[in-house]
Amino acid sequence: MNQFPKKIVAIHAHPDDTEIFSAGTMALMRAKGYELAIVTMTPGGLGGIGSTEQETIETRKREARKAAEQLGAKYYCCEGRDGYLYDTEALRIRITEILRLEKAGIVMTHLPWDYHSDHRTTCNIVEAATMVATLPNVPCKAKPLDITPLLYHTAPLGSSDPLGGKLQSPHFFVDITSVMDVKMEMLGHHQSQIELMRVMHKMDDFFGEMKKQNEYFGKQAGCGYAEAMWQHLGGGFQKDPVLQETIAEFVLDNKRASIGARSLQGSASLQGSVA
Numbered sequence: 562m563n564q565f566p567k568k569i570v571a572i573h574a575h576p577d578d579t580e581i582f583s584a585g586t587m588a589l590m591r592a593k594g595y596e597l598a599i600v601t602m603t604p605g606g607l608g609g610i611g612s613t614e615q616e617t618i619e620t621r622k623r624e625a626r627k628a629a630e631q632l633g634a635k636y637y638c639c640e641g642r643d644g645y646l647y648d649t650e651a652l653r654i655r656i657t658e659i660l661r662l663e664k665a666g667i668v669m670t671h672l673p674w675d676y677h678s679d680h681r682t683t684c685n686i687v688e689a690a691t692m693v694a695t696l697p698n699v700p701c702k703a704k705p706l707d708i709t710p711l712l713y714h715t716a717p718l719g720s721s722d723p724l725g726g727k728l729q730s731p732h733f734f735v736d737i738t739s740v741m742d743v744k745m746e747m748l749g750h751h752q753s754q755i756e757l758m759r760v761m762h763k764m765d766d767f768f769g770e771m772k773k774q775n776e777y778f779g780k781q782a783g784c785g786y787a788e789a790m791w792q793h794l795g796g797g798f799q800k801d802p803v804l805q806e807t808i809a810e811f812v813l814d815n816k817r818a819s820i821g822a823r824s825l826q827g828s829a830s831l832q833g834s835v836a
């Protein structure tokens with residue numbers, strides 16, 4: 562087995578995404594001695610009702626910073642524009658720079674087939690930036706990493722592809738029942754999103770709906786609450802199952818998984834929701 566630094570960098574598109582998709586797993590890894598960093602590609606400026614884009618940016622960055630503090634994680638924002646995120650050379654270089662500064666051993670991001678275009682763009686940027694993190698010719702100031710970080714993908718809300726089709730089953734589930742309170746407290750810092758979800762998605766209980774997704778995965782995995790994960794096992798990446806082995810007592814296989822839009826019919830309001 563290769564040696565990887567004990568540092569997780571979770572990179573998602575918007576403030577609150579990491580909280581929703583991977584904070585439980587990160588809390589379990591922290592208890593095993595891992596350091597954590599949370600990166601948002603955008604400050605979520607479109608996610609405001611009754612506030613300007615700039616006011617929303619300030620509010621949401623403050624919320625994200627507080628949530629990261631709750632997890633004992635550093636927080637970075639790459640300042641891409643919410644809703645208009647493009648895969649640019651500058652953002653790829655910025656992500657490689659952060660991975661190097663943080664000495665990342667594990668990277669988490671959205672799934673390539675996420676429902677939200679900002680999420681898909683983020684995934685593309687992160688995959689490309691992670692793959693070249695060891696290469697000396699990348700124009701970064703920070704020193705290249707010694708080994709390409711392991712890359713993991715997190716589940717989209719609603720657990721379907723962008724057209725509502727069935728997703729490939731997750732590679733594994735993580736039982737986050739014991740740290741669900743930490744995750745919900747982190748999410749609780751994103752008060753600005755309650756009204757947004759009510760207006761945009763007619764969702765009256767934003768935090769409750771997010772919890773339902775973990776409950777749904779928990780049912781698939783055979784525990785109370787779970788997060789779903791895929792490891793990036795394609796070319797260009799190391800394949801050591803470091804995360805799975807570090808928290809092996811919380812990792813559940815996906816043999817009983819039947820992930821897909823159809824099986825989420827009981828949680829109709831999760832379909833097409835936006836985070």
Ligand SMILES: [Zn+2]
Nearest residue numbers: 574575578836
């Ligand atoms: Zn998002």
